[in-house]
Amino acid sequence: MASESDVVDTSTLSCANCGKPANLQCPKCVELKLPREGSAFCTQECFKFSWSSHKSLHLKAKLSSSLSTVDLGHQSSVSLGEGWLYCLKGGRARTPKLPHFDWTGTLRPYPISSKRIVPAHIDKPDWADGGTPIVEPSSDFQRIVEIKSPDLIQRMRETCHIAREVLDAAARIIQPGVTTDEIDRVVHEATIAAGGYPSPLNYHFFPKSCCTSVNEVICHGIPDARKLEDGDIVNVDVTVYYKGVHGDLNETYFVGNVDEESRQLVKCTYECLEKAISIVKPGVRFREIGEVINRHASMSGFSVVKSYCGHGIGELFHCAPNIPHYGRNKAVGVMKAGQTFTIEPMINAGVWRDRMWPDGWTAVTADGKRSAQFEHTLLVTETGVEVLSGRLPTSPNVFPWLNSS
Ligand SMILES: [Zn+2]
Ligand SMILES: [Zn+2]
Known part of the structure; x- marks a missing residue:
């Protein structure tokens, strides 16, 4: 806005x-x-x-302005090299001690590594150096839904294709014992190798190149030194900036052997996104997306997060339209050919309510139960929809429900 x-x-x-x-x-x-x-x-x-x-x-x-002091948490100290500190206040300040907080589940923050370097030849968005987006907040496209030109759409296809390959590279390394920081390193290096910039890096001072959201984390988890454990679920959210446009997608993965309820949660969330995409075409109201998602999630006994929404995307990372995923939402407007936006439902095993960790980023479920998410960047076409970030023939085979042919 x-x-x-x-x-x-x-x-x-x-x-x-x-x-x-x-x-x-x-x-x-x-x-x-x-x-x-x-x-x-x-x-x-x-x-x-x-x-x-x-x-x-x-x-x-x-x-x-002084940084408030924090008390020692109950987590045993992790011995790590130079530059690993806990994130506080949106990544702008860091502390060697675990902040005090009424944690909702069993997950805790771990120290994060120092900022990764982007080579000078990579074209960067305007927040890369200063941490504050300059063009995005005051753009007309925060209220007007842009109809993209064929040239811009073609660039978004290329960028989303790169983002898909980057996410797939991350998916391939996921297993017990791997830290979310290692996932971030793979995302960072694969993005740069493709000539892109990892859009989350320094966006409103976000300290890492992707979001990794484990178990009760709904979204915007910060990659850190915690090793993935057998039975975890982890969402990896990748956005790439390339040829002046952003491409955004995420998936939730299983780590080793995952319990049946979590498997159902992840599968249901995947289906919520698929069902929402299936209604996209010119003339459909944006508010219908939330109805479709809410219907499918509640049918399985799950709830829909309200605080975080899908968004327009293109030359801007986040812009109009705002896409709520919950039922009876007040989103205005109808879809038109040439619009590009994300749908990214976050579905909870328990209550829909979220809370924020002291780092100012990590959104967790209020009851500490698990949350899953899937996201695509979409283009409204004359006849329906093109999934710009869709799976490729090379995408790893990680979802059992895609195998039954
Ligand atoms: Zn995303
Ligand atoms: Zn997004």
Whole structure:
């Protein structure tokens, strides 16, 4: 959604880069409540040009505001190398100690490794250096659903194909004993090898290149030093930025031998996404997606997460339309050919309610029971839908229900 605070009174401020009258204000400075002098710019160009020096203002402001201390948790300390710390406050601050929290299940955060490097030749989105998206929040496409040009659609096909191959590479290494940080390394390296940028990296200061959500984690889990255990389920959510566009998909995988209820949960979630995709075509109301998903999930005794939704995608990572996955939602508008968006239902074994870990990212179920998710990036065509992130003949054979032919 466009922020009112991005537009300031032009009469008093001058551009921090060139001195001309300034009508834009750095959103990070607004968030940190820094003085308006020094945070105004005349154009996006001047803002981008100044960014590498300007962002030091944000760092200084953050260092002067003290980080609250945390007590030692009940987790035995893990001995790891330099740079491994717990994530606090959206990845902007880190601590050597486990924060205190009323954990809803048995999962705990583990230390995270230091930030991975992206080579200079890779084309990056505008948050890669500063951590704050600049173009995305104020774009018209936060309220208007863009009809994509054939050229943009072709680029999205290529990017989604890369994202699919990256996710498949991650799926192939999943087994007991593998850490989610190792999954992140595979995602990071495969993305860069394909010439792409891992979109989550530094997006609103997210510290890693993908999300890994284990057991009771609904979404946005941070890859860390925890080893996957026999019986876990783990969702890996990959987004790639390539040729100026994003491609976003995720799948939930079984780690070793998984109990029957979790198997049913994951299968049901897969089916919820398939059923939702099957209704996509021009003229269908966006709010219908949630009805289809809610019907199938409740039929199996599961619940649908309400706090996180599907989203428009393209040159922006997240934009209009917003796609709720729950029933009786208030989403407005109908689908039109040329629109691209994700559907990504999160289905819980117990209650639908979510809670947030102290890291500001990890969303967990309120009752600590398990949650599963699947996601595709879709294109509405004249006659129906094209699944841009669809499975490939080479995709690993990890879902038993796809084998019965
Ligand atoms: Zn995703
Ligand atoms: Zn998404």
